[in-house]
Amino acid sequence: MTITVICIAINARIMKFYNREKEIKLLHSIEKKSIQAAQMTFVVGRRRIGKTSLLAKAYQEHTMLYFFVAKKNESLLCQEFVQEIRNKLQVEIFGELKTFKSVFGYLMELSKTMHFTLIIDEFQEFKTINPSIYSDMQNSWDSQKDQSKINLILCGSVYSLMSRIFEHSKEPLFGRATGRIHLKEFTxxxxxxxxxxxxxxxxxxxxxxxxxxxxxxxxxxxxxxxxxxxxxxxxxxxxLSDNSLFLDEGRNVLIDEFGKEYGNYFSILSLIASSKTSRLEIESIMEMQVGGFLDRLENEFGIISKVRPIFAKPSSRSVKYHIKDNFLNFWFRFIYKYRSAVEIGNFDFLKKIINRDYNTFSGPILEKYFIEKMKQEGNYSNIGTYWEKGNQNEIDIVALNELDKSIIYGEVKRNKKNISLGVLEKKTEKLQSKFSDYQAKYIGLSIEDM
Known part of the structure; x- marks a missing residue:
């Protein structure tokens, strides 16, 4: 399930949300269900993606509590939460609720007679504040959810931790969530x-x-x-300016994900962003085994993807690694790689480096753009790239339509003048021989076709 949202302020005006009707309708549907039966939905997505804005928009006209889990003492957090409860629900709270166990237990009991939405933002931070909170929540949820009318939304930006909390079989909240939303980038x-x-x-x-x-x-x-x-x-x-949010953004987004070993992860990502996309190349430069790091970057953190030639077997050793996030790809290629220049404020130097390499760096991004565009059109059963042993006969785009028995081969260049469909057709001979009953089409795509 893909959801993204944005609220842009210009000249002190709040501008519209983009393309969010279906997602807000879904969240409203979850809220309606919770009137009859308690709902627990966890929402995950990278930092800056718009999770909080989406939830605020969806529930702005509903009775809603918003808890933000800051990195502070549990008792101090609970003081803030209790004040939010008093302000929003207009209830008297007798006695002191100094632990989240007592706060959540109180709300679960209250939700038996009062319907409301509870959003807990940066939910994964409880892991460092007090890990037993998850077990406490499980006990309270299991014992009271059948009588509860709560719409519980648990939101987090550390993908690996959020996924583990709800999807790892040994975690207390495993199997408790009634819904999952993964927010992604704008189309x-x-x-x-x-x-x-x-x-x-x-x-x-x-x-x-x-x-x-x-x-x-x-x-x-x-x-x-x-x-x-x-x-x-x-x-x-x-x-690239003083006090720019972008300068430390890669570190801010990923440091909590990687923990103490972030140095090795950052080095690997910097190499991938610099077109060292095979495990052999990375290990040769770093002089260490990186298989475990690559596996976690792909399967636990969801930051890189393993790319094989289209139609290759899953066991194929012909593998390249790509950073999925465009900004992180740019950040590791230029800002992290030239961090010494950034630290001394020599932004003009870095701009010259980027302008020098921009055409080369933006070429693969242009390929990604067209592949994503074709995926969103929904006309193909399989889309990917293709190459043969030794990176021979590379084809930028191969798109298959199994219904009408057609296959598209695409060459992507920044400049249309550099596209040769004759050369493209020659490179496809071996692959096309496997699809002799398919109608082949050869296309050239450039910036002009965006």
Whole structure:
């Protein structure tokens, strides 16, 4: 389930949410169910994606408690939570509720006679404050949910911890959630809509730069729109400036995920962002085994993806690794790699580096753009890339439609003049021989086609 949301403020005006009707309808449906039977929904998504804004929008006209789990003493947190309960529910609380066990138990008891939504944001932080809270919640939930009318929304931005809390069989809350929402980035069509609203004269270079830097992450879109930054030069001026949120963003997003071993993870991601995409290349440079790190980056943290040639067997050793998040890919390629220049404030130097490498770096992003665009069109049963042993006969896009027996081969270049469909057709001969009963189509895609 994919949900993203943004609220953009310009000239002190609150602007519209984009493309969120279905998601808000879903959250309203969950709220209605909770009137009859308690609901526990966990919401996960990377930082800056718009989780809190979405939930606030969905439940702004409903009775709602909002608990933010800051990294502080449990007793202090509970004081804040009790004040929120008093303010929002207009109830008298007798005695002191100094533990979250007592706060949650009180709310579960109250929800038997009063319907409300409880949102707990950064829910994974209880892990460091008091891990027994999850067991306490389980006991209270199991014993009281059948009589409860609570709409419980548990929201978190550390993907690995949130997934473990609810999906690991040994965790207390395993199997308790009645719903799961994974918030992701804006789609390409939504990014276009935003650009049309705020920068009507945008060109395709602007669209590529906007997609390359933000990746559709709501907060990044908001920041660039507020600064009216749409061209690559203007975007870089915002990103590479004193006190820019973007400079420490990669570290802020990932440091809690990786813990003490973040140095090795950061080094691996920096190499992948610099086009060292095979395990062999990474191990050769780092002079250590990285299989475990790569596995956790893919399966536990969800930051990289393993890419095989389309139609290759899952056991194929022909594997490349890509960073899934556009901004993190940019951050590790330039800001982390040249962090010494960042630390001394030499942003002009870094801008020169980025401008020097921009055409090369943006090429694969352009390929990703077209693949994502074709996926969202919904016309194909399988889409991917293709290459043969030794990276021979690389094909940027292969899209299969099993219903009408057609296959598309695509060549992607920034400049249309560099596309040769004859060369593309030659590279597809071996693959096309396996699809002799399919109608083949050869296309060239460039910035002009965005």
């Amino acid at each position: 390409i069509s939504t990014l276009k809509e935003i650009l049309i609203d705020y920068h009507k004269e945008f060109n395709n270079e602007d669209l590529l730069a906007f997609y390359l830097i933000t990746g559709g992450v709501a907060k990044y879109v908001e920041l660039l729109v507020q600064e009216n930054a749409f061209s690559i030069d203007h975007i870089l001026n915002v990103v």
